[in-house]
Amino acid sequence: MAVKMDEAAKRRVRAGRLLMKGKKPAEVARAVGAPRQTVYRWLGVLQEKGIDGLREMSKGGRPSRMRAEQLEELRQALLAGPVACGYGTDLWTLKRVRLLIEKRFRLRYSEVHVWRLLGAMGFSSQKPEKRAIERDEQAVAHWKKRTWPRLKKKPRREGRVIVFIDESGLSERPTRVRTWASKGQTPVIQFHFNWKQWSMIAGVSFTNAYFRLHEGAIRSAQIVAFLKALVKQIGRRLLIIWDGLKAHRSRLVRDYVDSLAGRIELAFLPPYAPELNPVEYLWAWLKRHALANYCPDSIADLAITARGKLKSAQRRTSLIAAFWKQAELF
Template identity: 25%
Template sequence: MTVKITRDDLTARDLRAASGGAKDGRVARRLLAIAFVLEGVSRKTAAESCGMDRQTLRDWVHRYNAQGIAGLSNRCGGGAQPRLTSEQMAQLASWVEAGPDLARDGVVRWRRADLARRIEKVFSIDVHERTVGKYLDRLGFRRLSVRPEHPNTDTAAQEAFKKNFQSMVTDMLPTQAKDKPLEVWFQDEARVGQQGTLTRIWSQRGTRPRAPRDTGYKWSYIFGAACPARGTAAGLVLPYVGTEAMNLHLVEIAKTVAQGAHALLLIDGAGWHVAKALKVPDNISLLKLPPYAPELNPMENVWQYLRANKLAITVFNSYEDILDKCADAWNFFATEPERITSITQREWIKVS
């Protein structure tokens, strides 16, 4: 059945003009098709010339008769309503951050299926685990490798250390250093050897790729320190750890501190960091981090970065090979000021 164009407020010429100014190409084609009909072109020809069939043109004529040009735009349905409210999404985020309870949830880490069951139990809403994955992505969660945490870690002490950092620095600096520019440095050591590490690589889904891993028992140590503000670093590759090795590293750091400045070197509680035989240069002051707090030392992130990009999946042919590869890895990091700052900068170390 043919549908007539009953509106007479716009002529075919007006419709063509409106078509030329339409931002949506689909609306422009519909306006042209209706203009063709008003000019006496057959419905079939008008439809085909504008990329539609006769039935589709008939439907758009209905919309035009009822609403005018406004009726020729696509109507957005708005999509499906979210299954979880904003409050429920916040609750989901808190579950993920807190982690599962083995006695209650039966698992030691969340899977999407576990969270789907928890959502159904608590909210009485049945969602597929793929939907849970979309929720987690929307909330900013990603699957990441965990790092070990000592059972005696005191998060409150860590927060207090960061909060009171500036006042601690003011109180501990020697008198002769208080009028000098202050540089904040971080220091740590990493053992690298034939009992090496593996890392993530790209591979086909569902496979478990293989990678070489050494089985020997030779290793060396990278002593590393970095100043985020200056984007500079000082490192040594040594065959052992101890007070003597730490003294050598302190000398290297002291030479790298800017002339006329004083360095505040943040260290962990290793015995050789606090030994009585330690010889601290005049332009360095040591500040010990809270116990069991590797999260406060960004050098841990440096080691992770170097292992993942330079030192993992490696077979060392000899002890000299270990030394060479350690030196290459450290220079890869230490020669890029922007990389140093990016990895080691922390907001809480700013001092006035």
């Protein structure tokens, strides 16, 4: 009587037959969805015991000592977060999860086994996003669901161009990102460690990007100058959307906008929600991609290079569209 194979056995047999056809372990691993090390182990069994050895071997490792209800309890604890489980910071590490399992279920696992367990449960190691405690999630949701759809109608109804505006800064200290290097030889970036910086102000419409660089901080006067340049360059009525920065609400800015008799209308993003502004993604592209690991010889060289990169962004409509997509405003 034929023995009914489980899914794991079927996968091992399939892998064995592919190996017998001359396929390489790496190819077989991709074909059957198994780790390459596991396929090498199966190859050893195949060479020693044949295809029947693969069919009969156990799936390897100790059977899980955690019951289904315990795994679900662990999942809920992980989703609740480390702080809810008594830790001082919101960071899950393998050590913390191991200690949590030991404390709750009286089971001792190695951190390697915890890593495998987390992977089997659908968890992965990820870099968390930063989010202000003061942020009002309901206000953010209301802006995305109610306010933004209403604002989008203004271009058709009033002939306005929507422009999101934001400010940022650049210094001679580089934005460091990963790069390839010889194993065991950590690359070194030498830079001028000082506090000199350029300030930037930029606007992003559906199809264009606009920017200016300034030495020192950007204040109300620089913001008004940028708005004047936008009015002149675009030549149409504008809907400016930006955050609640004090300078954006200053009397100088309000007086200038009032003097235009409706050519500029202002709207504000909810507090602590920079991800809603497409300009944030322009800054991210500039610092983490266009200027990544860049070490200028002087602050003047930094301004020249940054200006050149921003001009190249202006010519790339697909890049501008990507900023809007990342802000989830399309």
